Amino acid sequence: MPNLPASVISGFMVLYGLFQFLLRYTQDPCEPPPVATSIPFLGPIIGLMRKQHRYYVELWEKYHLPIYTLRMPDSRIYVVNSAALISNVQRQFKVLAFPPLEAKLSAKACASSKTAHEILMTNVNGDEGYWGYSITFHNAILPGLSPGPGLDAMNRVMVQKISASADRLEKPRTVWLYEFIEHEIALATTDSVYGPANPFKDPTVEQRFWKFRPAIMLLIMDLPMFAKEGVEAREYMVKAFTKYFESHAHNEGSTLVQVRYEHSREHKIPVEDIARYEVGNSIGILTNTVPASFWMMYHLFSDPVVLHDCRNELLKIVSDAPDANELNLRTLDISQVKNSCPILVSTLQEVLRVHTVGISTRMVMEDHMLDNKYLLTKGSTLMMPGPVQHSDKLAWGPTVNEFDHRHFVRHKDLKDNKRHNPVAFRAFGGGTTLCPGRHFASTEILAFMAIMILRFGVTPVKMKAPDEDIEVRITPGGEDKNLKWRIVVTDSEKRAPLSVEDLES
Numbered sequence: 001m002p003n004l005p006a007s008v009i010s011g012f013m014v015l016y017g018l019f020q021f022l023l024r025y026t027q028d029p030c031e032p033p034p035v036a037t038s039i040p041f042l043g044p045i046i047g048l049m050r051k052q053h054r055y056y057v058e059l060w061e062k063y064h065l066p067i068y069t070l071r072m073p074d075s076r077i078y079v080v081n082s083a084a085l086i087s088n089v090q091r092q093f094k095v096l097a098f099p100p101l102e103a104k105l106s107a108k109a110c111a112s113s114k115t116a117h118e119i120l121m122t123n124v125n126g127d128e129g130y131w132g133y134s135i136t137f138h139n140a141i142l143p144g145l146s147p148g149p150g151l152d153a154m155n156r157v158m159v160q161k162i163s164a165s166a167d168r169l170e171k172p173r174t175v176w177l178y179e180f181i182e183h184e185i186a187l188a189t190t191d192s193v194y195g196p197a198n199p200f201k202d203p204t205v206e207q208r209f210w211k212f213r214p215a216i217m218l219l220i221m222d223l224p225m226f227a228k229e230g231v232e233a234r235e236y237m238v239k240a241f242t243k244y245f246e247s248h249a250h251n252e253g254s255t256l257v258q259v260r261y262e263h264s265r266e267h268k269i270p271v272e273d274i275a276r277y278e279v280g281n282s283i284g285i286l287t288n289t290v291p292a293s294f295w296m297m298y299h300l301f302s303d304p305v306v307l308h309d310c311r312n313e314l315l316k317i318v319s320d321a322p323d324a325n326e327l328n329l330r331t332l333d334i335s336q337v338k339n340s341c342p343i344l345v346s347t348l349q350e351v352l353r354v355h356t357v358g359i360s361t362r363m364v365m366e367d368h369m370l371d372n373k374y375l376l377t378k379g380s381t382l383m384m385p386g387p388v389q390h391s392d393k394l395a396w397g398p399t400v401n402e403f404d405h406r407h408f409v410r411h412k413d414l415k416d417n418k419r420h421n422p423v424a425f426r427a428f429g430g431g432t433t434l435c436p437g438r439h440f441a442s443t444e445i446l447a448f449m450a451i452m453i454l455r456f457g458v459t460p461v462k463m464k465a466p467d468e469d470i471e472v473r474i475t476p477g478g479e480d481k482n483l484k485w486r487i488v489v490t491d492s493e494k495r496a497p498l499s500v501e502d503l504e505s
């Protein structure tokens with residue numbers, strides 16, 4: 001009788017050799033080199049599941065390749081690390097496209113109807129000209145998010161909500177910081193976007209939103225059976241948003257929600273699908289702002305130098321005037337914060353640099369030679385991981401792994417100018433899909449932080465670095481009890497320099 005363990009081992013070796021052969025045989029020599037091949041086809045899946053975005057940074061540190069291939073059982077991912085190649089990818093936005101991917105992912109995450117999906121897929125990449133839902137979406141929503149009256153109005157509501165919430169914090173309070181920020185940002189943001197009938201005012205909608213978010217990855221991977229709770233949460237939100245749009249409550253909301261609704265109706269998207277896509281949009285509106293605010297708060301209140309520098313800048317722009325009741329009225333203009341507090345703005349950018357997890361993704365629409373050097377095959381996915389760009393010593397210098405709150409301050413004449421290459425800052429993506437919400441998100445985070453810095457002390461209950469969350473004590477500042485705060489947003493056509501595109505405009 002043959003030796004069983006020996007036959008299992010030799011069977012395994014044959015299979016392993018076969019997969020290695022298959023991997024090499026099906027990889028064109030002109031394609032970017034494959035990496036993580038020691039467990040053919042499964043190695044990258046295991047790596048990504050275990051390490052998520054850190055996996056890309058590890059592979060960068062190990063191989064230092066400008067571009068490489070990750071081979072999966074039925075697909076290829078090309079991962080681009082070189083800044084020069086990223087600029088090249090952004091110029092090829094028809095062949096290395098975003099709208100078809102966006103349409104596909106929206107259908108899976110939001111469970112839109114066949115009718116709506118067909119509308120999104122019609123001329124999805126603009127091959128027949130500039131018409132159709134998907135290709136015109138980015139420009140259609142700009143009036144709601146670009147610096148100007150629409151954005152100012154939305155910012156005003158958001159700032160008033162945060163300010164009113166701060167007024168209610170009259171006594172010291174112990175909170176879980178992430179949870180606290182999550183709730184404050186969710187309410188201020190959605191009130192400003194959706195107006196008086198904001199569906200998130202129903203606490204159940206807010207709770208369901210945070211349940212839906214972690215299910216998205218499973219839905220995108222076509223595994224709804226493992227995301228039951230998330231699917232139920234989404235359906236609850238869809239009902240709330242359908243009611244909102246059917247009652248035309250969006251007419252009382254921001255320019256953003258109105259232009260989005262109009263764009264959908266122009267393309268004959270059914271109302272229930274508009275509600276479904278709005279559930280997806282709320283992910284974009286909230287999910288990045290919350291972690292960025294959390295890390296900004298952490299860095300501000302855990303380093304006295306950072307806090308001191310930022311507070312000093314803010315104190316220079318607040319103005320005091322007695323109001324009608326002879327009480328002292330202190331005014332802070334958030335538009336001025338963006339343009340007159342370079343260290344505070346730099347702290348936010350450094351938070352986004354150090355803590356970003358964003359990965360820009362594109363679909364390869366046809367075989368393409370990138371930079372005349374690398375063959376990218378049709379149907380594959382291309383990824384540009386922000387964390388890799390943000391941890392590159394060449395772009396950021398030898399202190400790349402340290403948090404330097406002055407990293408982005410621009411010194412005009414100083415020899416020690418630490419100014420980085422702006423192309424390396426990828427927190428908001430770039431090119432045709434540069435985040436249109438960056439001005440809104442940054443204003444919100446800066447307003448929130450300015451109010452916390454000027455009005456409160458934040459100390460940890462136990463001294464430890466945060467893993468998931470951290471318990472803190474928030475204490476009103478102990479200033480003059482007669483002090484009243486007025487937080488305003490004056491008209492702001494001027495852009496805060498958040499991305500390379502803002503510096504150029």
Ligand code: HEM
Nearest residue numbers: 138284285288289292358360361427428429433435437441
């Ligand atoms: C700190 C907060 C935020 C960060 C870090 C962030 C980051 C990003 C990134 C990296 C992309 C590009 C994706 C790619 O190139 O593949 C993006 C796209 C986008 N973001 Fe943001 N975002 C933030 C807040 C917001 C907010 C508040 C809104 C809306 C109010 C928003 C709306 C969008 C939209 C609509 C797109 C897709 C653009 C398109 O379809 O062309 N984002 N965001």
